Amino acid sequence: MSHVRNGGDLVVESLTTLGAACVFGLPGQHALGLFDALRRSPLRYVGLRVENNAGFAADGYARTAGTVAPLFLSTGPGALTSLAALQEAAAASVPVLAVSSQIPSAGLGGRRRGYLHELRDQQASFRDVVKSVHTARTASQIPSALAAAWESALTAPYGPVWVEIPQDVLLAPTTVPRVTGLRAEPRPLVPRPELIAEAAVLLAEAERPVVLAGGGVVRAGATAELLRLAELLRAPVxxxxxxxxxxxxxxxxxxxxxxxxxxxxxxxxDADVLLVVGSGLGELSSNYHTLAPRGRVIQIEADLGKLESNHPAFGIHADARLALAALADSVPATAPDGRAEEAVALLLKQVRARLDAQGLDLEEGLLAAVRRALPDDSPVFFDMTILGYWAWSAFDARRPGAMHSAQGAGGLGYGFPAALGAAAGAGGRPVLAVSGDGGAMYSIAELATARQLGLDVTWLIVDDGGYGILREYMTDTFGAATATELARPDFVRLAESFGVPAARTRPEDLERDLAAALATPGPSVLVLPALLRMFAPTHLDPAGQERTGQERTGRAAG
Incomplete structure (x- = not known):
């Protein structure tokens, strides 16, 4: 039976021409035209069991593959279920391109005709989450809408985008020629030369320059430029x-x-010039908004909404790589005198002394075991769990893009599906996911995905019987915890029921067991029963007094 090309074919042809190699998603009634078209395309389809997990998987793929990750979704409930994943992609500037179906065109325009999955304004649900919204109401609009979305996703700051196409447009025959010449050229966000010149003068004259590098440095591929500038300035980073x-x-x-x-x-x-690159100095990056710089602040930020949003600064709206390269070409080399290195060594010694006084050998030992077991070129995805919070501060990622977490938006259930997405584009490298037992239950269904597709992901589940960090918060604040204790399955037997090899481990065996699991192709699960504690962070209270404790709201449940 010969096939008549339709709108779904235009979607997959457009994505292929733009450079896509892999598509994530979950089929639904209105989106069947999209999924049927996949059969006739070279695109690899990675199907997950829950739309939010499909979004997290697309996020993980985009971060590790360094390109746009298409995500196919159905209308209404299917689309809405992806919102938390798209919020994380937005917070972390990850280029996910969501293509959603819509009810038939006859039901659009504000009329309520009672279609299945009908929303009054589906786009409105996503406008506050994604970077841009695009629509195609006829077949001829599809290639251009997708090209515009692709360009938006990859224009600094990167971010998720939304494309909406009605069911009838996806299914209707089309005479639009096969898509072959489609191009999307992200616009470079070049720093203005007069701003670079002034910033270079400020940095060259600084006696105590310090750099705070944010996620924008990694997203922009600016690590070499950062290293060069820091060494020229002799500035701690x-x-x-x-x-x-x-x-x-x-x-x-x-x-x-x-x-x-x-x-x-x-x-x-204490820095007389603080260079902030690729960070909005938000809650986590500013020690919960207690940071109060006394010197000049230079802020390089691609997201205009984050520029000077928390602190007055000499603001440079630019891509981090382009701005750092221009600065490194403009500042003279500072003669090394050892002061910066001494300041760094003293700070790390002070941090070490504070940790040593807290009796946290178990937690530090576990994180060190993970580091030793994990190959340097293998990425790790931490869920919002205590070992993940330790990793934020204490884990040596060893290379950009080797450690990821959901700290952008803070939603649970990120680690395992994001790792599955990364494994789909990892080129044979094993991938590690780390979750708590609470977060693991958000994505347990994806064990079926891991087994079906043979994805090379090892999932370490730290089982402490509940939402561990919330248990700590509530106990510290109220003297008792409420709603934090959880009944949970036997994770080993549950994984084995999916056909996924699984085992329990102990802290003293974790390095050996984890290394073995990572070296074995295909999915696997390790369960570590352990009650972990967070280190006590320090900050100044509103009266200016140093406080040590967990009275924070910045971390989510584990």
Missing amino acids: ASTFGAKGAFPWEHPLSLRSWLEDRHTTDLLE
Whole structure:
């Protein structure tokens, strides 16, 4: 039976021409034209069991593959279920291109005709989440809408985009020629030369320059430029939780990522010029808005809404790589005198002393075991769980794009499906996911996906019987915890019922067991029963007094 090309074919032809290789999603009634067209395309389809998990998988793929990740969704409930994943992609500037079906065109325009999945204004549900919204109401509009969305997703700052196409447009025969010449050229966000010149003067004249590198450095591929500039300035570099791997962990100028420690905050405040690159200085990056710089702040930020949103600054609206390269070409080399390296060494010694006083050998040992077991070129995806919060500050990612978490929006259930997406484009590298037992239940259905597709993901589930970090918060704040204790399955037997090899491990065996699981092709699960504690961060209270404790709302459940 010969096939007559339709709108679905235009979608897959357009995405293929734009450079897509893989599509994530979950079929639904209005979107069947999309999924049928996949049969006639070279695109690889990675289907998940829940739309939100499909969104997280697309996110993980986009982060590791360094390109746009298409996500196919159906109308109404299917589309809405993806919102939390798209919020994380937006918060972390990840280029996910969601293509959603819509009810037939006859039901649009505000009329309520009672179609299945009908929403009064489906686009309105996504406008506050995604970077841009695009519609195609005829077949001829599809290629251009997708090209515009692709360009938007990859224009700094990167972000998720939304394309909506009615069911009848996807299914109707079309005479539009096969798509072959479609192009999308993201616009470079070039810094203005007069701003670079002035910033270079400020940095060259600074006696105590410090750099705070944000996630924008990693997204822009600006790590080499950051290293060059830091070494020219002899400036210490702190990396935010979203910038893991942006700067070499063991470099003598590396302050690492101890942003929840007051010593780091003090050093950032004491800088006479603080260069903030690719960060909006939000809650987590500013030690919960206690950072109060006393010197000049230079902020390089691609997201105009984040520029000077928290602190007055000499603002440069630009791509991080282009701006850092221009600055490195403009500042003279500072003669090394050892002061910056001494300041870094002192800070790390102070952090070490604070941790040693808290009796956290178990937690530090577990994170070190994960680091030793994980190959340097394998990415790890942490869910919102205590070991993940430790990783924000203490994990050496060793290279950009090697560690990811859901700290952008803070939603549970990110780790495992994002790791599955990364494995779909990892080129044979094993991928690690780390979840708590609470977060694991959000994505347990994706064990079926892992088994069906043979994805090379090892899932470490740290089982402490509940939402561990919320247990800590509530106990510290109220003296008792409520609604944090959870009944849960036998994760080992449950994984085995999906045909996924699984085992329990112990802290003293974790490195050996994890290394073995990662070296074995295909999916696997390791369950670690352990009750972990967070280190006590330090900050200043509103009266200016140093406080140590967990009275924060910035972390989510584990």
